[in-house]
Amino acid sequence: MDSLKIDIGVIIINNICTLKCKKCITLTPYQKRPINFDVENIKQDIDGFFEIFNKCNHFDIEGGETLLHPDIPEIVAHSLKHRDKFKYVALLTNGTIVPQKALLDVCKDNPVFFIIDDYGDKLSNKKAEVIDALEKYGLNYRVDTYHSDSQYCGGWIDMGDFSYKNYSEEELMKRFKNCRATQGIPYIKEGKIFSCTIAAPGISHIPLLPGEYIDLRDKSRTINEKIEIAKNFYKKPIAHCRYCNAFIVSSQRISAAEQFKPGELTDDMKICD
Ligand SMILES: C[S@@+](CC[C@H](N)C(=O)[O-])C[C@H]1O[C@@H](n2cnc3c(N)ncnc32)[C@H](O)[C@@H]1O
Numbered sequence: 005m006d007s008l009k010i011d012i013g014v015i016i017i018n019n020i021c022t023l024k025c026k027k028c029i030t031l032t033p034y035q036k037r038p039i040n041f042d043v044e045n046i047k048q049d050i051d052g053f054f055e056i057f058n059k060c061n062h063f064d065i066e067g068g069e070t071l072l073h074p075d076i077p078e079i080v081a082h083s084l085k086h087r088d089k090f091k092y093v094a095l096l097t098n099g100t101i102v103p104q105k106a107l108l109d110v111c112k113d114n115p116v117f118f119i120i121d122d123y124g125d126k127l128s129n130k131k132a133e134v135i136d137a138l139e140k141y142g143l144n145y146r147v148d149t150y151h152s153d154s155q156y157c158g159g160w161i162d163m164g165d166f167s168y169k170n171y172s173e174e175e176l177m178k179r180f181k182n183c184r185a186t187q188g189i190p191y192i193k194e195g196k197i198f199s200c201t202i203a204a205p206g207i208s209h210i211p212l213l214p215g216e217y218i219d220l221r222d223k224s225r226t227i228n229e230k231i232e233i234a235k236n237f238y239k240k241p242i243a244h245c246r247y248c249n250a251f252i253v254s255s256q257r258i259s260a261a262e263q264f265k266p267g268e269l270t271d272d273m274k275i276c277d
């Protein structure tokens with residue numbers, strides 16, 4: 005079967021979080037329906053993903069806050085069934101939750117790598133305990149520091165307010181070609197594979213067009229038909245590109261994880277279904 009190789013595969017397993025970052029790239033604070041996604045669906049989605057994308061460098065599990073999902077041990081164990089298709093599974097976490105024993109047991113002696121995003125002592129307030137737990141189990145991890153003057157990669161990227169940008173076709177193509185999202189990082193979320201991180205959160209006012217995503221749960225399409233859709237990912241801008249600043253690595257960076265203050269995030273700001 006003619007399946008595909010990509011750089012990074014990503015699955016989003018929830019859209020709830022312990023923090024409320026204004027510029028969160030998965031738009032977690034802006035979700036109208038914050039939940040942990042169903043574990044059986046997640047496992048089927050992982051299997052469906054690896055029928056289409058046969059090789060990736062690493063397979064990332066994230067959210068929302070990844071470790072808030074009660075079935076995270078089962079999700080990691082299931083991902084590891086596909087270990088011949090990636091070098092390692094990466095778990096991204098914000099340093100607010102100490103991994104439970106069941107998760108540590110699943111990860112031990114397996115190719116699992118933790119990325120602890122350190123947003124400073126006030127926010128990532130369990131960082132030391134997370135590190136302690138990983139060290140005790142001999143697990144591999146990295147801390148990406150995102151506070152004060154030491155911001156990993158210089159800080160976050162502001163993807164904008166997702167209003168229609170009215171770019172000229174030339175400007176649109178320029179942004180698209182320079183966007184990190186076009187370098188082969190498909191996102192799985194709730195039964196669909198999206199070519200781009202900004203398409204995954206489900207922004208209500210941006211159309212989701214046929215051919216711009218793969219519906220893993222659509223039994224009327226064959227795997228080969230789904231692979232054909234995937235082959236056309238990253239060839240031309242999608243609808244979302246017309247509303248987005250683009251993930252341009254060289255763009256001006258912002259300080260990571262600026263939080264909404266209590267009462268500041270109102271329901272009408274929740275733009276994701
Ligand atoms: C959405 S978070 C989910 C995992 C976890 N809650 C965390 O914050 O680490 C996934 C990754 O995206 C990064 N991220 C979030 N918003 C970003 C932005 N606007 N620009 C660049 N990276 C961003 C985070 O630092 C983290 O490494």
Ligand code: SF4
Binds near residue numbers: 033067261
């Ligand atoms: S910690 Fe911040 S970046 Fe990570 S999912 Fe939560 S709100 Fe988004």
